[in-house]
Amino acid sequence: MINSKILEISNLTTYYYTSRGIVRAVDGVTLHVKRGESLAIVGESGSGKSTLAFSIMRLLPDNARIFNGNIWLYPEKIDLVRLSNDEMRKVRGRRIGMIFQDPMTFLNPVMKVGDQIAEAIMYHHGCTKTEARKKAVELLEKLRIPDATNVAYRYPHQLSGGMKQRVIIAIAVSCNPEILIADEPTTALDVTVQAEVLELLRRLIHELGMSLILVTHDLGIVAEICNKVAIMYAGKIVEIAEIYSLYRNPKHPYTIGLLNAVPTIYKSSSEIGGIKGNPPDLVNPPTGCRFNPRCSYAFERCVREEPPLIEVNNDRAVACWLVV
Amino acid sequence: MRTYPLLRVENVKKYFPIGRALFGRSKQYVKAVDDVYFSLDVGGSLGIVGESGSGKTTLAKLVLRLLEPTSGKVYLDNIDLISLSNKEIRRLRPKMQMIFQDPMASLNPRKKIRDIIGQVFKIHTDMSDVEIRERVIDLLEKVGLTPPELFLDRYPHELSGGQRQRVCIARAIALNPKLLIADEPVSALDVSVRGQIVKLLLDIFEKYKNEIAYIVISHDIALIKSICKDALVMYLGKVVERGEVGKIIEEPLHPYSQMLISSIPVPDPEIARNRKRIPIGGEIPSLINPPKGCYFHPRCPYVMDRCREKMPPLIDVDNRLVSCYLYSE
Amino acid sequence: MSPLMFFIIRRLIQYVPMILVVIIVTFLLVRLAPGDPTYILVGEVADESFVKAMREKLGLDRPLYDQFIIYISNVFRGDLGYSYLRSESVAKLIVERIPATLLLVLTAMFISALVGIIVGTIAAARRGAVDLTLSTLSIIGISIPYFWLGQIILIVFAVWLGIFPLGGMVSVGYEYQGLQYFLDVLYHLTLPAMTLAIFNIAFTTKITRGSVLEALTQDYIVTARAKGIPESRVVFRHALRNALIPVVTYTGFNTGVLLVGAILTETVFAWPGMGSLLYDSIRLRDYPVVLGIFNYGSIIVILANLIVDVLYGIIDPRIRLR
Numbered sequence: 001m002i003n004s005k006i007l008e009i010s011n012l013t014t015y016y017y018t019s020r021g022i023v024r025a026v027d028g029v030t031l032h033v034k035r036g037e038s039l040a041i042v043g044e045s046g047s048g049k050s051t052l053a054f055s056i057m058r059l060l061p062d063n064a065r066i067f068n069g070n071i072w073l074y075p076e077k078i079d080l081v082r083l084s085n086d087e088m089r090k091v092r093g094r095r096i097g098m099i100f101q102d103p104m105t106f107l108n109p110v111m112k113v114g115d116q117i118a119e120a121i122m123y124h125h126g127c128t129k130t131e132a133r134k135k136a137v138e139l140l141e142k143l144r145i146p147d148a149t150n151v152a153y154r155y156p157h158q159l160s161g162g163m164k165q166r167v168i169i170a171i172a173v174s175c176n177p178e179i180l181i182a183d184e185p186t187t188a189l190d191v192t193v194q195a196e197v198l199e200l201l202r203r204l205i206h207e208l209g210m211s212l213i214l215v216t217h218d219l220g221i222v223a224e225i226c227n228k229v230a231i232m233y234a235g236k237i238v239e240i241a242e243i244y245s246l247y248r249n250p251k252h253p254y255t256i257g258l259l260n261a262v263p264t265i266y267k268s269s270s271e272i273g274g275i276k277g278n279p280p281d282l283v284n285p286p287t288g289c290r291f292n293p294r295c296s297y298a299f300e301r302c303v304r305e306e307p308p309l310i311e312v313n314n315d316r317a318v319a320c321w322l323v324v
Numbered sequence: 325m326r327t328y329p330l331l332r333v334e335n336v337k338k339y340f341p342i343g344r345a346l347f348g349r350s351k352q353y354v355k356a357v358d359d360v361y362f363s364l365d366v367g368g369s370l371g372i373v374g375e376s377g378s379g380k381t382t383l384a385k386l387v388l389r390l391l392e393p394t395s396g397k398v399y400l401d402n403i404d405l406i407s408l409s410n411k412e413i414r415r416l417r418p419k420m421q422m423i424f425q426d427p428m429a430s431l432n433p434r435k436k437i438r439d440i441i442g443q444v445f446k447i448h449t450d451m452s453d454v455e456i457r458e459r460v461i462d463l464l465e466k467v468g469l470t471p472p473e474l475f476l477d478r479y480p481h482e483l484s485g486g487q488r489q490r491v492c493i494a495r496a497i498a499l500n501p502k503l504l505i506a507d508e509p510v511s512a513l514d515v516s517v518r519g520q521i522v523k524l525l526l527d528i529f530e531k532y533k534n535e536i537a538y539i540v541i542s543h544d545i546a547l548i549k550s551i552c553k554d555a556l557v558m559y560l561g562k563v564v565e566r567g568e569v570g571k572i573i574e575e576p577l578h579p580y581s582q583m584l585i586s587s588i589p590v591p592d593p594e595i596a597r598n599r600k601r602i603p604i605g606g607e608i609p610s611l612i613n614p615p616k617g618c619y620f621h622p623r624c625p626y627v628m629d630r631c632r633e634k635m636p637p638l639i640d641v642d643n644r645l646v647s648c649y650l651y652s653e
Numbered sequence: 654m655s656p657l658m659f660f661i662i663r664r665l666i667q668y669v670p671m672i673l674v675v676i677i678v679t680f681l682l683v684r685l686a687p688g689d690p691t692y693i694l695v696g697e698v699a700d701e702s703f704v705k706a707m708r709e710k711l712g713l714d715r716p717l718y719d720q721f722i723i724y725i726s727n728v729f730r731g732d733l734g735y736s737y738l739r740s741e742s743v744a745k746l747i748v749e750r751i752p753a754t755l756l757l758v759l760t761a762m763f764i765s766a767l768v769g770i771i772v773g774t775i776a777a778a779r780r781g782a783v784d785l786t787l788s789t790l791s792i793i794g795i796s797i798p799y800f801w802l803g804q805i806i807l808i809v810f811a812v813w814l815g816i817f818p819l820g821g822m823v824s825v826g827y828e829y830q831g832l833q834y835f836l837d838v839l840y841h842l843t844l845p846a847m848t849l850a851i852f853n854i855a856f857t858t859k860i861t862r863g864s865v866l867e868a869l870t871q872d873y874i875v876t877a878r879a880k881g882i883p884e885s886r887v888v889f890r891h892a893l894r895n896a897l898i899p900v901v902t903y904t905g906f907n908t909g910v911l912l913v914g915a916i917l918t919e920t921v922f923a924w925p926g927m928g929s930l931l932y933d934s935i936r937l938r939d940y941p942v943v944l945g946i947f948n949y950g951s952i953i954v955i956l957a958n959l960i961v962d963v964l965y966g967i968i969d970p971r972i973r974l975r
Binding site for chain 3: 102110
Binding site: 044045160161162163190191192193194195198217218219220221222223224243244247257258259260261262263264265266272273274275276278279294 | 375376484486487514515516517518519520521522523543544545546547549550573583584585586587588589590591592593594595596597607608
């Protein structure tokens with residue numbers, strides 16, 4: 001089914017246990033991804049977006065725990081939260097792949113890049129090393145890496161930033177997963193390289209029929225490749241919208257503020273907006289709506305009561321008392 | 325009234341020797357900055373745009389004489405910075421300040437805010453402690469850290485990213501610099517906070533526009549547009565285009581500028597999906613063996629024979645300087 | 654020339670000065686010590702005229718510079734002097750003993766490296782009770798004086814239980830050949846090698862554990878886990894490969910420690926190596942031999958460090974492929 005759901009997150013809560021207290025990094029998040037869809041999860045530092053991504057993959061650090069909620073993977077409707085480590089390993093790489101922010105540190109420095117790609121293929125498809133290596137080279141070619149055969153024998157430190165990131169992408173898509181999660185995939189790259197990598201991602205997800213979950217703070221790249229956006233603030237989803245609607249008609253004050261804060265070359269006025277105040281403290285978040293201390297439109301209900309995420313119409317939801 | 329520019333950078337080059345041949349002499353150089361010249365008047369603002377390897381940060385360090393140029397000259401207020409002794413440069417330091425990308429790394433984690441800013445006065449003036457405290461409070465107010473008394477005794481890790489950057493700015497303007505260079509001043513900050521800092525910088529520049537000139541370095545040309553009037557586009561250590569930022573964005577002349585502008589993501593899906601894309605070729609080449617002739621020629625869609633032979637000079641096109649043979653004759 | 658070769662040659666050149674320093678220091682030790690160096694080299698002999706004659710013969714009445722030239726040329730010809738006590742050339746005495754020591758030390762090193770790395774990795778990967786036990790054991794292992802341990806092992810296994818021989822390298826009175834000889838040596842090697850190894854196992858375990866723990870916090874481990882490969886492969890192929898670098902460094906440094914350990918271990922087990930020779934020579938004041946062993950021992954340690962450096966280049970591609 002073309003537009004059926006492939007992943008459904010239901011009331012997910014992930015906490016970190018730190019010396020300062022419990023950090024509610026993801027606090028009751030509900031959203032879903034359809035087959036072939038590209039969903040962006042947008043937020044700044046402390047929004048919980050990366051934690052959300054790592055929760056889906058169950059790759060959280062030792063001091064974090066999924067406290068509550070479900071992550072359903074379709075069509076079997078398996079709850080990823082409840083899987084054992086062994087069962088989750090079968091999902092990783094094979095059904096959900098992930099690419100990361102810093103290609104330098106996310107590649108094994110003492111292993112040839114070709115082998116790092118072939119490894120996943122070997123384990124999930126059970127083929128021999130030679131076969132897997134051949135597939136790895138094919139994949140590198142598909143990702144437009146020149147001289148792929150030789151590059152496969154190189155080590156990460158011998159490659160440029162853009163090439164390394166392509167290796168990371170190759171590793172993630174090597175077993176044709178249905179979902180690709182990308183955690184700030186271009187933040188560490190130069191602008192021109194970023195454009196290439198984004199173009200590559202766009203082509204790949206189309207060719208391989210993957211769904212994309214793009215975690216980022218950059219509303220510019222979201223506009224380039226995603227069709228749905230979820231805005232996160234302080235561990236909660238504050239707005240979900242289809243992409244054109246979000247940019248044309250943002251409803252949540254945070255979304256409006258964020259859009260104004262992105263300097264854009266096409267705006268006639270060169271003013272960059274900002275949002276007053278500072279990022280929230282996740283150990284003791286503000287009462288009521290978490291954005292209220294920084295919101296120019298806040299009124300007394302906002303401080304008292306937290307607004308739920310309400311569907312405004314099809315594919316559009318906002319968590320704000322102004323929009324109720 | 326000055327009749328000369330506040331800052332003059334003349335044919336500055338910085339080559340770093342690399343490699344150790346078996347007998348110690350190095351044969352290769354990284355040409356980090358290659359023959360850059362520009363000048364800046366009081367009240368002027370210049371943006372330096374480039375990606376990694378463009379040499380923009382090295383250039384900033386050369387202007388502030390934090391690095392010695394391999395050749396070329398830098399004049400601040402008609403004083404030849406290169407010829408000064410270390411002692412003389414140190415005395416001049418309060419007049420040429422830099423704000424760095426990572427505010428956390430720029431602040432001593434063991435010192436209180438009052439000492440971090442106060443130290444500037446202690447070193448360069450002989451003001452009393454009382455006077456210094458007053459000045460620090462005044463500065464904190466200027467940068468929007470109010471009430472200032474609250475921040476005096478805090479440590480950097482107790483402040484947010486935006487607040488730390490404000491402290492860095494306060495420290496930089498403490499002794500009324502003539503030149504202020506901001507290297508990626510907001511890249512390490514959250515998106516929502518960037519606007520605040522940009523506004524602060526603009527306020528400060530406006531207030532001191534008769535005394536100061538500033539340079540902003542960034543890979544984000546849209547950011548530069550909101551702060552600076554003019555810009556230099558750098559590629560592999562060379563200036564490829566220079567002119568008003570708005571015009572460069574609207575109509576980039578140099579093929580690299582065109583490629584750069586078209587690569588910038590635009591937060592508007594209509595425009596993003598419908599705009600013309602310049603096909604991007606290749607990677608940024610190595611700085612050790614730059615291509616012969618025009619450095620950009622291997623990736624240029626308009627490459628001609630001349631481009632492979634000799635580096636094009638900066639040609640004046642309508643108040644814009646472009647280093648490209650497309651615009652010669 | 655491959656980059657690896659280039660790398661090895663560069664390292665070799667760097668080590669030559671080190672060897673020279675060792676030789677010079679040995680030379681100076683004798684000449685600059687208080688008292689008449691002649692007695693050191695010849696022994697505590699009463700006969701004046703003999704001493705005088707020897708002094709001339711050994712060139713000890715010549716200026717320091719001349720002595721040095723003679724000394725250097727001797728060393729490079731392999732002549733380390735003469736043991737008047739034992740009426741043998743020092744070089745011959747030492748050389749006959751080297752194989753035995755090398756056998757002991759290399760065996761101990763091999764066992765301890767293998768066991769230490771595996772145990773250390775397991776301790777790092779499986780935190781909790783397993784880790785606690787192994788860590789405690791390794792601290793105990795480091796703290797026990799090895800010569801005392803050797804004697805205890807000797808008493809328990811050789812005297813009380815009688816399953817291992819009391820000492821020596823071969824069984825006395827038998828003339829084994831070929832495989833039987835080999836097995837006989839192995840039989841005698843077991844206890845001394847165990848003694849030496851235990852200390853080293855403990856250290857290697859501790860270092861490996863720390864190093865692997867650190868490697869497991871790195872980002873590329875997340876990528877590896879995101880592939881869905883088995884955890885054992887993540888630990889051994891990804892974490893350990895990177896963690897080995899400090900472990901290898903330590904092993905090189907440790908050769909020196911093991912050689913020192915060999916001194917008393919060989920003595921306890923009457924193993925006919927350089928170590929027991931050194932012990933006896935010190936006891937008997939046979940200084941030419943002692944000095945000779947210093948020289949040889951230092952060179953062995955330097956060579957071990959050279960090998961470690963080369964291994965470094967092999968394990969870490971970032972070092973050999975700049």
